[in-house]
Amino acid sequence: MRLKDLEVRHASPREKDYKLADGGGLHLLVRPNGSKLWRMKYRFAGKEKLLSFGAYPSVGLGDARLERAKAKIALAEGLDPGAGNESRKGKTxxxxxxxxxxxxxxxxxxxxxxxxxxxxxxxxxxxxxxxxxxxxxxxxxxxxxxxxxxxxxxxxxxxxxxxxxxxxxxxxxxxxxxxxxxxxxxxxMQPKPRVRHMPRVGVAELPTLVRAIDQYDGDENPRRRAVTRAALLFTLLTWARTNETRLALWSEFEGLDGDDPIWRVPPARMKMEREHLVPLSAPVVALLREVRQFSTGKHVFVGDKLGQPISQNTMIYGCYRMGYRGRQTVHGFRGIASTWANEAECYKADWVEMALAHVEQNEVRGAYNSALYLTPRRRMLAAWAQYITCLNGAHGV
Structure with a gap:
């Protein structure tokens, strides 16, 4: 049965490729990404071959049928319609x-x-x-x-x-x-919007913030209160993004009992879709052991629903309850850490950017190495954790 233009126009993508036949070998291949491509099957010299006529709607149903007719004429003359087709039509x-x-x-x-x-x-x-x-x-x-x-x-x-x-x-x-x-x-093209930096307090106000997190009492439920506190401190100490923390799995942590513990964040959860290695300081390892008692499944920071992580809003609502609405976001922890590292003048900018997973999108540099600057980054994050611990005084992290 011949296709109608309405069928072609409204052919919706599915999970897998599928074809709409128009007869004479001509069919429309509909791809999962929404593209619709004209193809024609034919046999020449005993072999099955395939012609491509372009994509719909640039090539309409009538145009595709015209190309099919030309191919049929070539076959009738004993010619392979696919031979020299590229040079005749040019490359798409x-x-x-x-x-x-x-x-x-x-x-x-x-x-x-x-x-x-x-x-x-x-x-x-x-x-x-x-x-x-x-x-x-x-x-x-x-x-x-x-x-x-x-x-x-x-x-x-x-x-x-x-x-x-x-x-x-x-x-x-x-x-x-x-x-x-x-x-x-x-x-x-539309101009790029101005970058809006996430609200954050200055480094001078960091001691008050750290103590507020450590003494967090914004929830009546003891377990929920402890997990929220741990998630906030973990994010502050590792320079992680919110989703990187809240979706963290125990299987991603390596060597917690050794000298060089690592958090291996998979590409799927990273903004740049690249694996990211986070060297863990001693206070972070201690924090993970502390939160282990509240975790009953694969997630490190478990929410109220069985087997589910904390919600997207758990940590930001924690900031609100501490009185930091409009003054400090969870993402803003990264800005504070970056300011501290750059003002210290003993850490290279590349180390800081790598620790923040701000990797330059320069294709010429070749393969990305998730372990780049791992040793100096470990020293830098250990110094940051020590700094945070000292700010918190006798309370510890």
Missing amino acids: FEQVARAWHANRLSGLDDAHASRLLRRLERDAFPAIGGIDVRKVTAAQVLEMLRSVEARGPLDVSRRIKQHISQIYRFAIPQGWAETDPAQYLTDL
Whole structure:
């Protein structure tokens, strides 16, 4: 049964690839990422082969049928419609983009290479992937970028624009394209919003904050009170982000009984999607042993629901109950620690940035090493823990 344009237009992605047949070998391949690609199966010289006609909606149903008719004519004349097809039609943007990506793989770490390709597959390929790379216009690229901006992630739209220009710098010297359609689009994109720093107290007010955390009494439930206190202190001492702390698993901690204990945070929970190693100071190890009595499952900081971690708001509400609403956030702990380390003038900026998991997005630097500066970072975090302990006086951490 022949396809109708309405069926093609409203074909929704599923968990796996699926096909909508139009007859004569022509079908629409619908991918989980939402892309819709025209394909045609045929046999030549006893072998099954596949033709690609581009992506819908850039190539409509009528256009795909026309390409099928041309292929049938070639077959009737004893010719392979796939032979020389690339030179006749030129390379599509997706073909060139994948060639560019493959060319760069050796210089990228796996996580970054995967992120880069996912951006193109999610946004660029469905919009312009099936178009001859020579025929992609600035207006088509801009329309695609604005659809990304409409979702909210302005940093992603700018990265995709950067990738497109890199793809054309790869294509032009090889004769696959003449100009870069993304070259003059920067001024037409939405400006990046100003960075809003999380509220935090100054280093001079840190002693009061530390004592407030250590003596936390913002909850009537003793277990909940102890877990909240431990989570806040743990976050302060490790420079972790809220989700990195609250979703911490016991299986991520190594060598707690040895000389060099480590917290190995998996890529899935890191903002940059890269593994992060946190060297643990003696007070942190002691804190983990203390909180172990309240943990009955895989999570370190257990919430009220059986087998579940503390909620997203547990620690920030703890700050509110201590009287720091609008003055101090949990994320702001990182800013205090960074200020302390930089003002100490004995810790290199690279150590501080690595401890904060602020890794430079420079693809040229090659593979990312999660153990980078691990020894000096261990000394730095140990000194920070000692500083916090001294601020707390006789109470200890």
